[in-house]
Amino acid sequence: MTSLxxxxxxxxxxxxxxxxxxxxxxxxxxxxxxLEAGDRIGITVHVASMLGTFGVTxxxxxxxxADTRPANDEMxxxxxxxxxxxxxxxxxxxxxxxxxxxxxxxxxAGAIGLKLAAARRCDDPVVWPVVERADAHGFPVLHHIxxxxxxxxxxxxxxxxxDLAVLAARFPRVxxxxxxxxxxxxxxxTFAAVREVPNIYLDLSGSGIDRGMLDDxxxxxxxxxxxxxxxxxxxxxxxxxxxLSVIGLSNDDLADIRWRNAxxxxxxxxxxxxxxxxxTIPS
Amino acid sequence: MLDVNTFIGGYPFRHVPHPEPGVLLRVxxxxxxxxxxxxxxxxAFHRDPRHANDELLLAMGDGGxxxxxxxxxxxDWPHWEESVRDLRxxxxxxxxAYPQLWSFGVxxxxxxxxxxxxxxxxxxxxxxxxxxxxxxxxxLDVAPDLxxxxxxxxxxxxxxxxxxxxxxxxxxxxxxxxxxxPDERSRVxxxxxxxxxxxxxxxxxxxxTIGADRFVYGTMWPLRLVQGPRANLALLESDVxxxxxxxxxxxxx
Numbered sequence: 001m002t003s004l005x006x007x008x009x010x011x012x013x014x015x016x017x018x019x020x021x022x023x024x025x026x027x028x029x030x031x032x033x034x035l036e037a038g039d040r041i042g043i044t045v046h047v048a049s050m051l052g053t054f055g056v057t058x059x060x061x062x063x064x065x066a067d068t069r070p071a072n073d074e075m076x077x078x079x080x081x082x083x084x085x086x087x088x089x090x091x092x093x094x095x096x097x098x099x100x101x102x103x104x105x106x107x108x109a110g111a112i113g114l115k116l117a118a119a120r121r122c123d124d125p126v127v128w129p130v131v132e133r134a135d136a137h138g139f140p141v142l143h144h145i146x147x148x149x150x151x152x153x154x155x156x157x158x159x160x161x162x163d164l165a166v167l168a169a170r171f172p173r174v175x176x177x178x179x180x181x182x183x184x185x186x187x188x189x190t191f192a193a194v195r196e197v198p199n200i201y202l203d204l205s206g207s208g209i210d211r212g213m214l215d216d217x218x219x220x221x222x223x224x225x226x227x228x229x230x231x232x233x234x235x236x237x238x239x240x241x242x243x244l245s246v247i248g249l250s251n252d253d254l255a256d257i258r259w260r261n262a263x264x265x266x267x268x269x270x271x272x273x274x275x276x277x278x279x280t281i282p283s
Numbered sequence: 284m285l286d287v288n289t290f291i292g293g294y295p296f297r298h299v300p301h302p303e304p305g306v307l308l309r310v311x312x313x314x315x316x317x318x319x320x321x322x323x324x325x326x327a328f329h330r331d332p333r334h335a336n337d338e339l340l341l342a343m344g345d346g347g348x349x350x351x352x353x354x355x356x357x358x359d360w361p362h363w364e365e366s367v368r369d370l371r372x373x374x375x376x377x378x379x380a381y382p383q384l385w386s387f388g389v390x391x392x393x394x395x396x397x398x399x400x401x402x403x404x405x406x407x408x409x410x411x412x413x414x415x416x417x418x419x420x421x422x423l424d425v426a427p428d429l430x431x432x433x434x435x436x437x438x439x440x441x442x443x444x445x446x447x448x449x450x451x452x453x454x455x456x457x458x459x460x461x462x463x464x465p466d467e468r469s470r471v472x473x474x475x476x477x478x479x480x481x482x483x484x485x486x487x488x489x490x491x492t493i494g495a496d497r498f499v500y501g502t503m504w505p506l507r508l509v510q511g512p513r514a515n516l517a518l519l520e521s522d523v524x525x526x527x528x529x530x531x532x533x534x535x536x
Contacts, residue, residue, distance in 0.1 A: 004517055030482040037481035037518050147419065184418035188297070207479060208416055209508040212300045235480030238514035246313070 003042025005241045009259040009274055012038070012237070013177055014142060014205040014229030015048035017085075019074055022053050022067075035084065037234045041241075044259065045271055049088040049115035049142070050075045061118040061144070061156040063090070065098045072102065076109050086270060088115035088142060093130045103133040112270040113177075117144040118156035123166040131171050138267045140175040142203070143167075147185030161190035165197045175199055175265035180231050182206030182240075187213055191220035198225075201265065204257075205229035209236050214243055223253035227261050285531055286316050286509075287377075287409070288449040288474045288501030290324035291342055292335075294414070296421035299324075302505040304342045304350055310509050311349055316500075318349035320409070320531075322379050324506075326355050327411070336370060346374030353377040353409055357385060358397035367400045376535045377407040377447065383429045390436040398442035407445040407534050410434065412455060412477070414506060431458035438467045445534055449474040449501050453485040460493050472529055474501025480515045487520040495526035 003010075015034065018027035038046060050071035052063030063071070068091060075087040089106035091099035093116065103114060114134040120126050122143055134141050146158040161178060168176045176199055181187040183206030194200040202217055204226060217226060230237030244254060263274055291304050302324065311319055321343065326335025332355035343352040354370045356363055356378050367378060378401050382394050401408045412429040434448055438459070448459070448471065456473050463471065475498050478486045489498070502509045519526065 004514075033482040033484060033520075040518060150422075184416060186419045208419070209511045210297075210415075211505050211508055212298060215300060232483070233479045234482065235486075235515040235518050236511060238518065239508050239510040242510040242514065243508045 001040070004040055004238055005042045006245075007042065008255060009044045009277070010042050010228065010241075011045045011047065011259040011262040011271065011274075012043050012205075012229050013047050013227045013262050014179060014203045014231045015046035016232065017048050017050055017075065017078060019050055019053055019071055022070070023056055024054060034234070035082075038084070041234060041238050043230075044084070044274065045086055046084055047086045047088065047113065047262070047266070048075060048078075049090040051090055051115075051117055059155060062094075063092050063117075063119070065092075065095050065102075068092060068098075068102060072106050072111070076106065076111065079110060083272075086266075087111045088113045090115040090117065091130055092117075092119040093127045094119055096126065096129055099130050100133055103130055103137070107133075107137040107139070111139075112266050113139045114141045116141060118158050121157055121163055122159040123163045127167065128170070131167065131174060135171055135174050140177055140201075140265045142177040143179055145179045145183070145185075145190070147181060147183070147187045148189035149185065160185070161193035161200075164200060165193055168194075168197050168200050172199055175201060177201050177203050177227060177265075179203055180206035180229070181217060182208030182210070182213065182236065183231060184208070188216060191216055195220045201225045201227050201261065203227045203229040204240050205231035205237060207233045207236050209239050209243075214240060215247060218247075218249075223249065223256050224261055226257045228257050228259075284316050284500045284528070286311070286319040286502050286504070287447060287499050287531055288476055289319040289504045290322045290506070291339065292324040292326070294324055294506060295328055296415070296424050299505050307350065307504065310504060314509055314513065318351060319504075320353045320377055321350050322353045322409075323355065327379075327381050327384060327414075331360065332357060333366075336366075340370075340373050340375075343374065351376040353379050355379045355381070356397060358393040358400075359385060359387075363397070364400055367397070367404060367406070371404040371406055375406060377409045379409045379411070381411060382433055384426050387433075389430065389432040394433075394437055395440040395442060398437060398440065398444040398446070402443035405535060407447050407531070409447045409449065412448065412450045412452075414450070431455045431462070434459045434471065435462045438463050438471050441467075444470065446471045447474065447499065447531070448472070450477045450503060452477050453479070453489060456489060456493070460497065468497070472497055472499050472531070474499050475512050475515060475528075476501045476503045476507065478515065480518045481520075484520055486515050487523050490519070490523040490526045495523065496529050498528050499531050500528055
């Protein structure tokens with residue numbers, strides 16, 4: 001069957017799987033549906049994380065060490081058992097010694113990036129030690145973001161684009177993936193906040209599909225700093241791919257957004273054959 | 284297929300690219316949609332919608348094309364009953380109301396009266412749950428989303444009007460549907476512009492439990508990407524793939 005988003009490679013830089021044991025009761029179905037719908041769309045690789053038990057035994061955005069380790073192990077198992085899956089290591093930086101060791105442990109086991117959620121605002125020095133480990137391993141950091149935090153939001157210690165710009169300036173060698181511009185909040189504020197921060201990449205995921213959002217993202221950072229992703233709603237991810245195909249982008253720009261930018265910022269070899277294919281194409 | 288949820292005109296709280304009827308026509312052609320019910324977006328925020336309705340009807344031409352007018356009637360405005368009849372005569376195919384923008388509470392009799400008037404001239408009543416995600420709104424955009432209770436009370440009033448609810452999420456849809464008798468439900472329809480697909484598959488779930496015939500196609504262009512509902516239908520689970528939505532084409536008697 002023809003892929004709904006076309007035959008070109010496609011990397012989802014913002015995916016999640018749920019724990020088979022200890023998580024929500026429909027985890028297995030959700031995980032299977034992600035892969036099934038991903039195949040239908042034509043997703044080559046899901047770069048995914050598991051945020052502890054997603055709230056069952058510790059809060060999703062404040063995951064305990066006891067939930068963190070088995071979730072990362074399960075993600076790594078999925079990566080080793082399925083060529084379509086790659087794993088972030090997800091940690092709560094408040095448990096600093098544990099988190100640093102966990103990044104190193106999962107890097108040794110094959111993780112390809114660091115996922116930080118909302119357990120600590122990202123301009124806080126408490127976050128630095130885990131980002132230093134990401135830097136050491138050549139990992140990009142996918143950071144959960146609320147687009148323009150105008151107030152406190154419950155259940156998370158949220159960061160916005162301006163906060164991430166502070167962290168990115170401190171770690172200029174690290175590529176930061178600013179999560180889901182369609183994931184809630186005012187993305188226009190984000191675009192202004194990160195426009196001139198070259199090591200911040202925007203991930204297009206999230207349920208929001210405002211017209212004008214993609215055009216403004218392109219205008220702010222250009223196609224080489226955009227990364228395709230779906231997060232929790234694959235339907236909106238597909239809609240954005242279809243929209244990208246009709247707004248006048250060149251095939252090169254589309255390929256950058258679909259997969260080539262991801263290949264550039266993740267560690268060499270993270271995507272197998274795609275890396276060698278990338279090497280043959282001028283950026 | 285007909286798109287019941289489109290607008291022309293700008294939006295007060297952010298820039299919307301090219302919200303013109305000519306662009307909408309090209310988009311419909313590209314998306315292979317037969318036509319659209321079109322509202323006047325800035326008119327939703329006007330105190331008196333009369334000028335917005337005039338602009339809308341002018342932009343729709345003689346009403347014979349693929350773009351069909353869905354003007355606004357405020358049932359708290361003098362002579363609103365005349366407006367319903369007049370707009371019907373001028374080519375309206377549905378009437379839009381925004382009770383949450385007009386501070387109408389649940390069970391407000393004025394909304395019920397409007398539904399009776401719509402039924403009398405065989406026009407559906409079109410409601411909009413939201414224009415934007417709650418999390419991104421302008422500080423001055425403080426009207427709440429339309430509640431399920433608003434819709435339930437209206438549907439229970441026995442007005443005989445078809446009620447089309449746009450931009451509703453799964454929770455509101457289920458609260459309305461399962462909060463009505465089968466007879467009351469038979470006149471309430473929802474567009475699919477704000478329901479999610481995989482991996483949670485809310486649209487598949489609703490098709491399975493409520494029935495695809497309770498839904499109509501709606502995109503919320505120009506506020507949202509027109510490709511959204513098409514993507515959602517393309518990713519339905521296999522047991523509901525190809526489900527047929529309700530066809531509003533013949534609803535205007």
